[in-house]
Amino acid sequence: MTQTLLNELRQQLGDAAILTGVDIEARYRKAYFSAEAENTRPLAVVRPRSTDEVAAVLRLCQRYRQPVVTQGGMTGLSGGALPADGELILSLERLCGIEEIDSMAGTLTALAGTPLQEIQEAAAEKGFLVAIDLGARGSCHIAGNVATNAGGNRVIRYGMARQQVLGLEAVLADGTVISSLNKMLKNNAGFDLKQLFIGSEGTLGVITRVVLKLEPLPSCVQTALCAVASYADVVKLLRHAQRRLSGRISAFEVMWSDFYTFVTTRLPGQRAPLPVGSPFYVLLDLQGSDAASDAALFEMMLEEAFTAELIQDAVVAASDKETQALWKLRDAPGEFPLAWPTIASFDISLPIGRIGEFVEALRPRLDAEFPGCEVVHFGHIGDSNLHVCVHVPGSTDATFPEHAIKDCLYGLLRDYAGSVSAEHGIGTYKRDYLAYSRSPEEIALMHTLKAAMDPQGILNPGRVLP
Numbered sequence: 001m002t003q004t005l006l007n008e009l010r011q012q013l014g015d016a017a018i019l020t021g022v023d024i025e026a027r028y029r030k031a032y033f034s035a036e037a038e039n040t041r042p043l044a045v046v047r048p049r050s051t052d053e054v055a056a057v058l059r060l061c062q063r064y065r066q067p068v069v070t071q072g073g074m075t076g077l078s079g080g081a082l083p084a085d086g087e088l089i090l091s092l093e094r095l096c097g098i099e100e101i102d103s104m105a106g107t108l109t110a111l112a113g114t115p116l117q118e119i120q121e122a123a124a125e126k127g128f129l130v131a132i133d134l135g136a137r138g139s140c141h142i143a144g145n146v147a148t149n150a151g152g153n154r155v156i157r158y159g160m161a162r163q164q165v166l167g168l169e170a171v172l173a174d175g176t177v178i179s180s181l182n183k184m185l186k187n188n189a190g191f192d193l194k195q196l197f198i199g200s201e202g203t204l205g206v207i208t209r210v211v212l213k214l215e216p217l218p219s220c221v222q223t224a225l226c227a228v229a230s231y232a233d234v235v236k237l238l239r240h241a242q243r244r245l246s247g248r249i250s251a252f253e254v255m256w257s258d259f260y261t262f263v264t265t266r267l268p269g270q271r272a273p274l275p276v277g278s279p280f281y282v283l284l285d286l287q288g289s290d291a292a293s294d295a296a297l298f299e300m301m302l303e304e305a306f307t308a309e310l311i312q313d314a315v316v317a318a319s320d321k322e323t324q325a326l327w328k329l330r331d332a333p334g335e336f337p338l339a340w341p342t343i344a345s346f347d348i349s350l351p352i353g354r355i356g357e358f359v360e361a362l363r364p365r366l367d368a369e370f371p372g373c374e375v376v377h378f379g380h381i382g383d384s385n386l387h388v389c390v391h392v393p394g395s396t397d398a399t400f401p402e403h404a405i406k407d408c409l410y411g412l413l414r415d416y417a418g419s420v421s422a423e424h425g426i427g428t429y430k431r432d433y434l435a436y437s438r439s440p441e442e443i444a445l446m447h448t449l450k451a452a453m454d455p456q457g458i459l460n461p462g463r464v465l466p
């Protein structure tokens, strides 16, 4: 039956669109931060060039009950795009390109497989900002961003993908094309169907086109790194900066002392703009369009924070180069594998006011269960998003207690009513912990939606839902 399916796929899409056997390169089976590909045997890779071809693929897969895993740029951090044995990989890499920038409507329409960076650059040429922005911008695809409801660096000002997407086109498991390419900010005509596909990680349909909202392109940025004495002061600084900068604060990144010390003393090429030893470091920036008045406002905000003793020390970037040097600190997690061969990374969220006490409660638990472990904390705290990375010195891939670390951390998180996924999604890595953050009734409704939209369960089976 699988041979018949492959033959029919070749007939409909052409031989070049289907890869099998040794032609399936390792990149289709490799997690972003892994050195090696997974040892799985997918049936084939199918690379459609149009929505009609995606629909044809799914119609055939539905007929033959063939499980499908959808792939974008393969930068996801929850395992959702990695194929299992026998799955058909539906790669959107050839369904790419920017179709339209509508300056009057302030929208950009792109095909699923267009890299985020290409979209950002095209919008910038026309004087617009695409507000979704993350470290993997050069590799991730816009539909992958939407399927995971990606957040990133500018969420505090512009929101996540859910807030940036005005419309989309998606193909259901039976091949039905849902064209919902809305360009209007307001549209309350019935259910907002696009939201079913945003953040559902490819389990309810395959996104083929996206309409993004464009923002005015800022022309200047003010950036500072501040040393802060307590978590309570971190939150007061956040509220102070939001008030004084009239909501224009565009990043509020917090690094705990453990993160700052680790990055500046253990990673090559990093330097410490402020001395180590402060309990917290806050990287904040203001994007605007009038350098002189923005700088004056930013400095006044910082001076007031000093006077109120919310900050103990600060450096303000005086050039683009200095801004980049400050951001290099915050972007350091991509280099953690250089110092830590084994690592458990967490992307969680909690109400902003409780993040400090959560971290204080977590540390002794980890120390007790994993003596000698090294832990760093950092995150987009203005978005209630905390990242935690844990390493156990001397451990190897075979001995690293990743599952036990997850049980420990997620167990505490459940007590705090936090979320096991702030922005990376559930995929397969966090599927067993979904019930820590969602009620049985919520999960039952998710299953009802899944059964209605994909009755044979062929789309990304085993992802997200337990």
Ligand SMILES: Cc1cc2nc3c(=O)[nH]c(=O)nc-3n(C[C@H](O)[C@H](O)[C@H](O)COP(=O)(O)OP(=O)(O)OC[C@H]3O[C@@H](n4cnc5c(N)ncnc54)[C@H](O)[C@@H]3O)c2cc1C
Pocket (backbone or CB within 6 Å): 032, 069, 070, 071, 072, 073, 074, 075, 076, 077, 079, 080, 081, 092, 112, 133, 134, 135, 136, 139, 140, 141, 142, 143, 144, 145, 146, 147, 148, 149, 150, 151, 152, 153, 201, 202, 203, 205, 206, 207, 208, 334, 423, 424, 427, 460, 463
């Ligand atoms: C260095 C780095 C930094 C990152 N920083 C951030 C960050 O700041 N904020 C953040 O939110 N995330 C971040 N991420 C993770 C983020 O989720 C991904 O980078 C990105 O959004 C996924 O896009 P992708 O095209 O690579 O999708 P993939 O990894 O290919 O897929 C991810 C999921 O989406 C599904 N999917 C992909 N394409 C489609 C489609 N067309 N239709 C339906 N489903 C689809 C897949 O099946 C899978 O479940 C980061 C990742 C890296 C490697």
